[in-house]
Amino acid sequence: MTGVLLFLLAVLVVFIFKWSTSTFDFFRKQGIPYRKPVPFFGTYLNVFMKLKPFNEILHDWFYEFENEKISGLFEFRRPIVLIKDPQIIKQLTVKEFDHFTDHRVVITENMDPLFGKALLNLRGQKWKDMRSTLSPAFTGSKMRQMFDFMSTVAIQTSETLKKDIQNGKENILEFKDFASKFTCDNIASCAFGIEVNSFKDPTNDFFQIAKKIMNFGNIATALKMLGYFICPTLMSGLGIKLLDKKSCDFFQIALIETMRNRERLGIVRNDMINLMLEAKKGKLVHNNNEDSSADGFATVEESHVGKSKVNRKWEELDLAAQCFIFFIAGFDPVSQTMSLMAYELACNPDIQQGLYEEILQTRNEIDNQKINYEQLQSMKYLDQVVSEVLRKWPSAAMTDRLCTKDFDLKYDNKVMKFEKDINIFMVPIWMLHRNPKYFPNPEKFDPERFNDENKHKIQDFTYLPFGAGPRNCIGSRFALMEIKTIFYYLLLNFSIEVTEKTEIPLSFDKIPFQIRPAKGIWVELKPRT
Secondary structure, eight states, rough: OOHHHEEEEHHHHHHHHHHHHHTTTTTHHHHHBOOOBTTTTBBHHHHTTOOSSSHHHHHHHHTTTTOOOOEEEETTEEEEEOOHHHHHIIIIIIIIISSSSSOOOSSSSTTTHHHTTTTGOOOOHHHHHHHHHGGGGGHHHHHHHHHHHHHHHHHHHHHEEEEEEETTTOEEEEHHHHHHHHHHHHHHHHOOOOOOOOTTTTTTTHHHHHHHHOOOOOHHHHHHHHHHHHHHHHHTTTTOOOOHHHHHHHHHHHHHHHHHHHHHTTOOOSSHHHHHHHHHOOOOOOTTTOTTTTTTTTTTOOOTTTTSSOOOOOHHHHHHHHHHHHHHHOOOOOOOHHHHHHHHHHHHHHHHHHHHHHHHHHHHHHSSSOOOOOHHOOHHHHHHHHHHHHHHSSSSEEEEEEEOOOOOEETEEEEEEEOTTEEEEEEHHHHHOOTTTTTSSSOOOOOGGGGGGGGGSOOTTOOOOOGGGGSSSSTHHHHHHHHHHHHHHHHHHHHEEOOOOSSSSOOOOTTOOOOTTOOOOOOEEEOOO
């Protein structure tokens, strides 16, 4: 009996091995250079075993076939096409968008309704309809309506910090923690109409739940991510949630109850929930006279997809899911960008001084203490600094697209055959932004790359801080406004300086698909006299 069991076990092992390696000849058959895979993991062993920081892994992938426009990787057994040429990126994300409309989705709405119904994870026509529905909510005119909420939170943050330092509280701080509290308070106000002060009360439910949801760095979450990549249906069937279920349920209930109360009581507040209610009623439409020229260099333009008309009726949960993903996208990635901006300003005091002088000049030109939306957007050097932060430290290291229709990519006398629902292509944003061919001396922090004389020299599809094509980040204006607002008030009141705890150069955590400073961003905030 034991011999039979051992034989069956051996057969099973051989079968699994053969199955896991059955696709490994995909690129060889097409004459496409590819990174040698290993059984079960493909070329992702370093990623999920956390053997290297993800920026180093991207570097290895990008330069293994340095002179090739595309090369092959394997996500376990699935072929992944690494696109390194800007013209091919443009072709696939814009011109051939109908063949690559979707992101690779790990969690569907059947597995987790709140997360799966979010714009980021929707597919096909439902994604197109939701993008068209939401697009008017993220125009410059809507950002202008929200700006007063954001400015109020930024002033409150700055004033609380000043009082704390005057009362003897430590002025050397880990900036990511500081920025997380600001983004939490800001989104609570701008999106949900909830007034919190995470600096005075860091134990408030909103901030604590936000941290719990965004805790992607621990081992348990990494293992769950691995499980969802390998076998999402099994993980869902076992009831294993990637995000903390209790926290997600809290948001879902709070959002739906708030929407119902607003409708019942006729409450109108120019925030994200109000925009979702307008969308539900079909009243959220594009203003064709919208001028987006002053929204910042990094702002992405909406495509024809986002401007088309929609007749679909949305349920409460559909709209609550958009507020939820707006919170997730605006909490951690934006606070990470803020912390790296603080790092660069501390390490480059001459740049910080130039920015402070522009802020002071703007402050002296306005009639009251509160800056308005137009005045903030008119600050050219601030936009240059933020654009360079997003160049050197893009919040998304890469983006991807799933092939939704068979497509033959012809280039350099070669043909790469994309198969529907099989192939995914990856755009390595981090490596494009740090490629000396497109950005000379890429490790240097240089806002002058984005001045009026130089910014038009930047090659198309080499600068992609908010992605590319119709599936770009819908919230680029909000994120830019958020970053600019807090640094306007922060630098007006403090200088940001290097301390003994500041790590120069930065080292990075070994977290799958994320590039995160290993020891945090420590700076000193010195009150200005």
